[in-house]
Amino acid sequence: xxxxxxxxxxxxxxxxxxxxxxxxxxxxxxxxxxxxxxxxxxxxxxxxxxxxxxxxxxxxxxxxxxxxxxxxxxxxxxxxxxxxxxxxxxxxxxxxxxxxxxxxxxxxxxxxxxxxxxxxxxxxxxxxxxxxxxxxxxxxxxxxxxxxxxxxxxxxxxxxxxxxxxxxxxx
Numbered sequence: 001x002x003x004x005x006x007x008x009x010x011x012x013x014x015x016x017x018x019x020x021x022x023x024x025x026x027x028x029x030x031x032x033x034x035x036x037x038x039x040x041x042x043x044x045x046x047x048x049x050x051x052x053x054x055x056x057x058x059x060x061x062x063x064x065x066x067x068x069x070x071x072x073x074x075x076x077x078x079x080x081x082x083x084x085x086x087x088x089x090x091x092x093x094x095x096x097x098x099x100x101x102x103x104x105x106x107x108x109x110x111x112x113x114x115x116x117x118x119x120x121x122x123x124x125x126x127x128x129x130x131x132x133x134x135x136x137x138x139x140x141x142x143x144x145x146x147x148x149x150x151x152x153x154x155x156x157x158x159x160x161x162x163x164x165x166x167x168x169x170x171x
Contacts, residue, residue, distance in 0.1 A: 049084055056091065063096075070100075072107070079111075090124040103133075105142075112146075119150070 051069040054060055058074035069084035072092045079096040080086055086100040092107035103116045105125035112129040113119055119133040123141035136150040 051084075054092075056089075088125070090122070 049068050051071055052064075052066075054070075054072045054074045054076055056073040059077075060074070061077040063078045064070055064076075064080045064082065067083040069086070070080060070082050071087045071089065072094055073089040075093045077095045079098070080094065081097075081099045083101060085102040085104070086098060087104045088094050088107040088109055090106040093110075094107070095110045097111050098109065098113045099115060101117050103113050103119045104122065105120070105127055106122040107124070108126040108128075110128045113127070113131045113133060116133040118135045118137070119131060120137040121127060121139060121142035121144060123139040125139070125142040127142075127144040128146060130147040130149075131144070132149045134150065134152075136148065138144075
């Protein structure tokens with residue numbers, strides 16, 4: 001056997017088609033190519049709650065229902081049922097039933113406030129009607145005529161802590 005003839009023989013490496021890559025056991029595979037630049041997205045903001053305003057000088061009759069906030073600076077005759085806040089500005093007048101998350105009375109309200117989380121009667125506020133709320137803040141100078149219930153959690157069943165009366169009969 002001649003040495004020059006061994007060079008002509010095909011070896012397994014030369015028989016392979018295409019480039020040959022070798023990976024050693026301590027070597028890490030190459031990192032993938034970086035993706036195209038994408039600018040950062042703005043953080044998701046909660047949806048902005050809008051406020052509806054009945055301006056001073058306006059007189060409206062009807063019913064207000066919805067999920068936003070309501071500010072009354074004029075006169076409104078009708079019920080207001082909103083999931084947001086209700087503000088009655090000084091000099092404004094509302095005649096109707098109210099159901100809202102927070103109620104601030106700076107003007108005059110003739111009607112009941114039912115199941116609000118919090119109610120604030122400012123120094124110029126006047127409430128003629130019943131009030132049922134989680135909390136009540138009353139400023140000096142405010143006026144109210146009606147029945148008031150606050151601080152009660154309506155989600156729990158009512159329990160009586162009074163001792164039971166005995167009728168004197170025993171069985």
